[in-house]
Amino acid sequence: MNREGRGATAPTAGTAAQAPATFTGNRGLDLEEGLIFEIGRSEVTGVDIPEPPDFRARLGGLERKVAPDLPGLSEPEAMRHYVRLSRMNYGIDSGLFPLGSCTMKHNPRLNEKMARLAGFADIHPLQPVSTVQGALAVMTELSRYLLELTGMAAVALPPKAGAHGELCGMMAIKAAHLAADQGHRHVVVVPESAHGTNPATAASIGYEVRAIPARADGTVDVEAVKAALSPEVAALMLTNPNTCGLFEPDVVKIAAAVHEAGAYFYADGANFNAILGKVRIGDLGVDAMHINLHKTFSTPHGGGGPGAGPVVLSPALAPFAPVPCVVEHGGALTLVEDEGAAGAEAALGRMSAFHGQMGMFVRALAWMLSHGADGMRQASEDAVLSANYVRASLNDLMSVPFPDRPAMHEALFDDTWLAGTGISTLDVAKALIDEGYHPMTVYFPLVVHGAMLIEPTESESKASLDLFIATLRDLALAAKAGDTARFLGAPYYAPRRRLDETRAARAPVLRWLKSAPLGAAAE
Secondary structure, eight states: OOOTTBOOOOOOTTOSSOOOOOSSSOBTTBOOOOOHHHHOOTTOOSSOOOOOOOOOOOSTTOSOOSOOOOOOOOHHHHHHHHHHHHHTOOOTTTSOOOBSSSOOOOOOHHHHHHHTSHHHHSOOTTSOGGGOHHHHHHHHHHHHHHHHHHTOSEEEOOOOSHHHHHHHHHHHHHHHHHHTTOTTOOEEEEETTSOTHHHHHHHHTTOEEEEEOOOTTSSOOHHHHHHHOOTTEEEEEEESSOTTSOOOTTHHHHHHHHHHTTOEEEEEOTTGGGTTTTOOGGGGTOSEEEOOHHHHTSOOSOSSOOOOOOEEEOTTTGGGOOBOEEEEETTEEEEEOSTTSTTOTTOOOBSSSSSOOHHHHHHHHHHHHHHHHHHHHHHHHHHHHHHHHHHHHHTTTSOOSOTTSOOSSSEEEOSGGGTTTTOOHHHHHHHHHHTTOOOOEESOSTTSTTOEEEOOTTTOOHHHHHHHHHHHHHHHHHHHTTOTHHHHTOOSSSSBOOOOHHHHHHSOOOSOOOOOOHHHHHO
């Protein structure tokens, strides 16, 4: 019998009966794996620790009185547990990753090799600056590339990820307004098509968020922006290309209107992969933008590892960048670590304990150097071409909400094509799991009903795109033909069947509790 929650074996095409259940719950090399607490034993451990000699505790009575109740496994068991779990994971090295809200591109192994060089991987942030000149040179060169690519005046490297970078940019804007005696500006304008972190970031530092709707064509109307501006507005936060996968055609006019009102223009840089090497955002009138190094410049996020979200700033905001920052003095590189010091007189302070994520800096610079200016430009062109190829190959079966505009780096579909089938966007995503793919982003952006957002990136070959497209076409034809069982019961082949995701998000079980013995449970 399969364990509770184990995915039932679905019939293979051409067979009339289900495959037999297995004693172990395993299905060939598809291995069943319990929680580490379920398979571990508290009386064993993978290491031998001798009994300590007599000693006097110095914890003031706060030392642990009972064993920590951790699971014990032998070394081979521990290794097998985590390897088996890793086999259940899906990553960019497993297959095409069609997430539309996050750029998941190939991470060249050269980048990993560079990041593991001793002079980068083994240094410590508290080492004397004289011993880390190579690392500071990498940070300086990375900054130079980012400024050249964006046409901005300064870059702050400390932010650890996109949302942290948003916070940095908005704090720089707030510091600039306070320095100009404009502290009364307490409103931030955010289009409904922006990334969800934009309003959250603004609200987290005390701003009131004023939303403006998108036009019918999915873009922001400059007149709507002008109507929302007032002497109380501190900034506009705009994602460009936006979350509908569209480039904002009026971005220069929008920037001019924002500046005329005395506000600043913050651009969300999560979609920079669409315009890298093609557009310098400083030329569009942007004052601040974060850049996800772990998206645009490889090192795909989502694996639990570190990210990096440097922020580029216009001349007006450059003095308000955070510390620490790298400066050259007397032919040597050094870190300015305190606001008010030479080179950081108006700095907003610290965003993090140290200078940022060194591994991400090395990987990003390695990617830039490998591609060069023409290669980075081609990466953007190929990403946009791939997205439009996906859209053009599916728009006869799947509905496109904005058919009159070319897509940028991601293709967007809505659920109009599913009307009358009894199948939802979520069902299509679950069926895609059975086909061996991670689902695309679903129900985002919110301005499109039943949205399916697909970003193939430039990493995928035409052959891999063709197989993915053929898979979606097969699913679309099955949905229109009334094969609801294929969708409503999906996924059949995943390690676990469909979960109640809403309940999991609202009432997560974060602590494992030992089950009662069978006898006690019966009583």
